[in-house]
Amino acid sequence: MTEAQLEPMRLSDPANCYPDQKRCRVHFECDMMQIFSLKLAIVPMSTSSVQLYGYIAARDYLDLSLNYIVNRSRDNPLTVRQGSLIEMTGPKRGITMTSAVLVEYDMRIMKGEQEEDDLQLIDGATDFCEVTTPSCPSTYRINGDCGAVDITLACVVNAVEATIDVIVSEVQSGFSLSLSSFVFVGGSRHGIELFCDDVGESCVLTRRYVMAVEMDSWMQLKLKVGQKGSKYDDLERYCRFKAHIHGYARRQIQLEHASIWLKVTWSAMP
Structure with missing residues (x-):
């Protein structure tokens, strides 16, 4: 080398x-969150694939800024089929679970030439408590206006x-x-x-x-x-x-x- x-x-x-x-x-x-996969569970149209952009990120007590799991601009979307994995580009550091973790998301489906023509896939936030998050990988469905995303994660102890x-x-x-x-x-x-x-x-x-x-x-x-x-x-x-x-x-x-x-x-x- x-x-x-x-x-x-x-x-x-x-x-x-x-x-x-x-x-x-x-x-x-310490206890940490591990995200194992993201999957495009439901899309509103009968098409072979869609183009996704936006972000999914975590905030923990260590750093309240966004720790991106997925972060794609409209100029660089992901092409994903229903039921397929969404490529993860993060996190950039470990996600601590010594207190609750907030997972935020804003993902959209490209629909037309302009951003205002696009569909909102999911938008909002979900908190995961260190006490109730299981130590075995579990799948949670994030439902949105125009589809759903499945996130599989676990709390890894010690x-x-x-x-x-x-x-x-x-x-x-x-x-x-x-x-x-x-x-x-x-x-x-x-x-x-x-x-x-x-x-x-x-x-x-x-x-x-x-x-x-x-x-x-x-x-x-x-x-x-x-x-x-x-x-x-x-x-x-x-x-x-x-x-x-x-x-x-x-x-x-x-x-x-x-x-x-x-x-x-x-x-x-x-």
């Missing part, structure tokens, strides 16, 4: 805690924050890449799709992925790689990372047509 490619990984390295990371008495695990960085280098030819994360929540393993797209050249994936992981449990990352025109099945690779209060770990996956670096940085909420 080049110096330029390594720099984003260095920037995410955690600061040392006094007297050292292993005996830190400043940072602790959790730490995992920040995932991905670098793709030494690309020999284009390929499709999907990245999923699997964590133990409520005593069983659950997955979340983080990334799915085509890769044509060496790059640092500009989006960082933040997960809530129960302390001392294992998070598994699954990479699925497919090459256009290949007669073989997609290639799958797995990496495991154990949750800690501090520190980071790197893994390199060397493929025939690319090299993929994964870095997971662990941190606790202040």
Whole structure:
């Protein structure tokens, strides 16, 4: 890897805690919200797909500003079918659940040339209490004027924050890449799709992925790689990372047509 490619990984390295990371008495695990998926449940028209824009975001006690889960402008909408997942672009940091979390949303369906012609999918806010939110992933329906969105989430107890960085280098030819994360929540393993797209050249994936992981449990990352025109099945690779209060770990996956670096940085909420 080049110096330029390594720099984003260095920037995410955690600061040392006094007297050292292993005996830190400043940072602790806490209950956190993990959103596993968003799904377009209902749309008002019988069409194969719709274009969505707007935002879904969370506010917690740590920072009252919006922590975006989805944030799309009208100039850059998402094309989604009814019953399909809505691509999540966040959160940018962990969502704490030591008190209630407010999830706000304003999502619209493009209908015409002007914004005033568009349909309001969902608009409003829902609060999730740390006491009543289950520790196993549960689905809640957000109903709106012109459809509904299903949000699946859980309260992860005694959790730490995992920040995932991905670098793709030494690309020999284009390929499709999907990245999923699997964590133990409520005593069983659950997955979340983080990334799915085509890769044509060496790059640092500009989006960082933040997960809530129960302390001392294992998070598994699954990479699925497919090459256009290949007669073989997609290639799958797995990496495991154990949750800690501090520190980071790197893994390199060397493929025939690319090299993929994964870095997971662990941190606790202040």
